[in-house]
Amino acid sequence: MQNTDTAFEIPASQRPAVTVDIVVFTLQERELHSLLIKRSYPPFQERWALPGGFVKLDEPLDQAARRELEEETGLHDVYLEQLYTFGEPSRDPRTRVISVAYFALVRADQQTPHTSNESSEVRWFPVRELPQPLAFDHDQILRFAVDRLRSKLEYTTLAFQLLPQVFTLPELKQTYEQILGEQLDRGNFYRKIKEAALLEPVGQVRESGGRPAALYRFRAERREGDFVFRWREARIERDR
């Protein structure tokens, strides 16, 4: 840490700008989507970009992320988690901008984003069909967020933040499959979920073409806290 006051003689003009950018995920039609806004001004005019903006001088970082997200898209009360800080000097052609990236999860049934005076267009894109390239280094940030979401899914209850309040086991399984990108065994998946005692039956069913599926909700006391269960053994040689 700065250990002399001389450090504070750095002229304010020499200070970098600090922004927050938010990667918002949701599920739509059983596919993982991310929210992008279309830029109206240069640089990267007409390109799609992550929502975000400048951190105010007296504002905590996560609060800045929530504020910018609501201002630009209307989304609020989302699950929010800091992702990584991107600070390459050339990432913004205008000036030095250091961006603290966040990722957010929203239930699709809950809110619909809207444009604002700051954004000409706001849209959900399937993460498998993003408009490329995005503005700035937002491609990189988004990839980073997808990787993080995928790996945290295996040892947290993050998936629940993407589902409606009430859902079926097949829907939960499909959520996992969508994000992990692989098929899971129904029997093993159901057993693991039930052993973790995360769910509470609602007592109703939902039709689905065959046998109706029972509806569940999450047990409130399990909502918070990061770790609840591990879907399966980490794969040896995963990242190669």
Place this chain on the structure above:
Amino acid sequence: MQNTDTAFEIPASQRPAVTVDIVVFTLQERELHSLLIKRSYPPFQERWALPGGFVKLDEPLDQAARRELEEETGLHDVYLEQLYTFGEPSRDPRTRVISVAYFALVRADQQTPHTSNESSEVRWFPVRELPQPLAFDHDQILRFAVDRLRSKLEYTTLAFQLLPQVFTLPELKQTYEQILGEQLDRGNFYRKIKEAALLEPVGQVRESGGRPAALYRFRAERREGDFVFRWREARIERDR
């Protein structure tokens, strides 16, 4: 992201300062230690603090971390990884300072830190006996780093960055035990390590009071990359 140029009309005086702080870990006498420097000036005069300092306007964040670490302690060529960004408005009493925290790992046999004109005193402290409180929010940052190190140890080869080039299996096991804070079974540990094919026998032995231990080095092709093996199953209910 900022999507109008008006955002850049924010006066530079309204910009926060950005620093990097580095939590440096090493092993000394088989205990995990962290490097602190004593502050010579207010605020927090005479308190111990993490090494760190201001990010220059045209400098990548990780480069800033390496530069500050070398300037303040002389340590260089360390393993470095971004940890988290701390941005509470009140964390520095003078002005808004956003700190991108890093954690670094060094082999104790390799380098010894020295003071500089910026630091009156530099010392390794066992993480179990830190001088408290530290300056700023550095207690929090350090706890955060220890937690991260501990959890990453279970699915990465980070422990290797703390050991000398050449080491024995008992030494490796002790490193894991120190950081995880629990005893491991020798037989099971050896088997896991050997199955992962991470090590290469050097062909020599080191005396240790009883039967000498064989020396190993890491296989170069396994040095990089994050994931290599998982020491063991994640503990259910870990974070509660």
Place this chain on the structure above:
DNA sequence: CCTATTTGTGTAATTTGTACACAATCTATC
């Protein structure tokens, strides 16, 4: 009432984790 479809449960085979015993190799001591 039969078939197709989807949900939900059961179970055998395999793999992995755990606990602990025992052999091997050195030092120290008498």
Place this chain on the structure above:
DNA sequence: GATAGATTGTGTACAAATTACACAAATAGG
């Protein structure tokens, strides 16, 4: 130089978890 003590290294039986797959249950449609 024999023996005890200490530490490294290997083997193995048992428990637990994972995997793969079979089968029963519940509904719709013809």
